[in-house]
Amino acid sequence: MSSSSSDEVDEAFEEMFDEQLDNFIDSIIEIQANKPKRRAYIERNREQGHKQLWNDYFSEEPTYLPDMFRRRFRMNKPLFFRIVDRLSNEVPYFQQRRNAQGRYGLSALQKSTEAICMLAYGQSGDTYDEYLRLGESTALLRLENFTEGIIQLFGDEYLRRPTPEDLQRLLDVGELRGFPGMIGSIDCMHWEWKNCPTAWRGQYTRGSAKPTIVLEIVASHDLWIWHAFFGLPSTLNDINVLDQSPVFDDILHGRAPKVNFKVNNHTYRLAYYLTDGIYPKWSTFIQSIRLPQGPKAELFAERQESTRKDVERAFGVLQSRFAIVKNPARH
Structure with a gap:
């Protein structure tokens, strides 16, 4: 009786020990599996x-x-x-x-x-x-x-708004180029968005093209981009972007600087931008003449289209000097 009882105690002890050992090993394996792996160190000198x-x-x-x-x-x-x-x-x-x-x-x-x-x-x-x-x-x-x-x-x-001195300089340059009261050219470009979420691709894609984000800028003759509005989806055209743009906030809130200039004996108190034909016919936008008739209209269309190239040149320089803008943005 004594020997049989001792064997049972030994077997129970061994089973308990094996169970505890298995649990301990399993916990070690689990800890090692969940432990974050360290990056391999490379000595780069x-x-x-x-x-x-x-x-x-x-x-x-x-x-x-x-x-x-x-x-x-x-x-x-x-x-x-x-x-x-x-x-x-x-x-x-x-x-x-x-x-x-x-x-x-x-x-x-x-x-x-x-x-x-x-x-x-x-x-x-x-x-x-x-x-x-x-x-x-x-x-x-x-x-x-x-x-x-x-x-x-x-x-x-x-990264600031034009000061009164900057505004006067822009007006002086515009007058020398034949456009008194002009303070820049406005237009939009599309920036490819490589990592656009799948759920948003329809909103940021036009036709079969890749997803892009719209950038609206106002640029001067010296490539100074003094207004930038970025982030709207590419399915919006220039007019839709303009409706949400803060470019006219100073005028709407009465903070716009005072501008006085004369054209054909008419006095104007608001500066203007040169644009292409898609923008609305507002007093702050000056477009070219689509079908100019006569020497004066032809001269005006030629000067307007050549001067408005300031914003196109700004887009070109921006994408050529900073290729991160032209390529899909990683960040």
């Missing part, structure tokens, strides 16, 4: 990337001359240094720091060069990995912080 970039473009005797720098970076070197200097001094993200091992991180030159190249050429983030020594996820993060830093540092100077 970022110091070598900074040294090569410095020797190629920024040393006292660079490999590539300033004209090649201007062509490749889409800006001259003093402007580039102005941007990098302000970013590195006023934006903490672009300040070079040491890590826990005392090793320096990416330099402000590397971060800014990568962001500017992505804006200028619209390529993927890992395109510049072999030269600048930074990965794709890092490159996309640099681009986002670069654009936010530019808006923070230069927005008050460049």
Whole structure:
């Protein structure tokens, strides 16, 4: 009796031990399966990337001359240094720091060069990995912080409404070009939206084309885009976009600057824009003459159409200098 009872106790103990061991192993496997996987670390030797970039473009005797720098970076070197200097001094993200091992991180030159190249050429983030020594996820993060830093540092100077001095300059230039009272040309372009949600594709697609978003701008002769309205679906035409645009908010609220000019002995108090034929026949829009009759009408149509090319040229330069606008936007 004593031996039989002891065997039963041993068997019960073994079963309990096996069960607890199985539960423990299952819990370990579950924890390991749910544990986030660490990214593989790649030693890119970022110091070598900074040294090569410095020797190629920024040393006292660079490999590539300033004209090649201007062509490749889409800006001259003093402007580039102005941007990098302000970013590195006023934006903490672009300040070079040491890590826990005392090793320096990416330099402000590397971060800014990568962001500017992505804006200028619209390529993927890992395109510049072999030269600048930074990965794709890092490159996309640099681009986002670069654009936010530019808006923070230069927005008050460049992303603003025209001041009275700017308005007077635009009026003077317009008068010299034969259009007194003209302050720019207005038009719309379409920006392809690669990652448009499937549920929205019908709203953002015209016919069999790809989904696009409408950008409305007002541009002057010197490519200054001083009004931009972006975000409406491409199924809307220029008139529908104009109905939702804030371009006339200052006039509607009585905040528009006072403008006085004379044409054919008539005094006008509102500035106007040059447009194409789709826009309504308002006093603030001046279109060309579709079928001009006589020398005066032909001359006016020729001058209006040539001057209105300012906005078309602005669209062309915007898409050529910043290919990220022309290509499907990743962000």
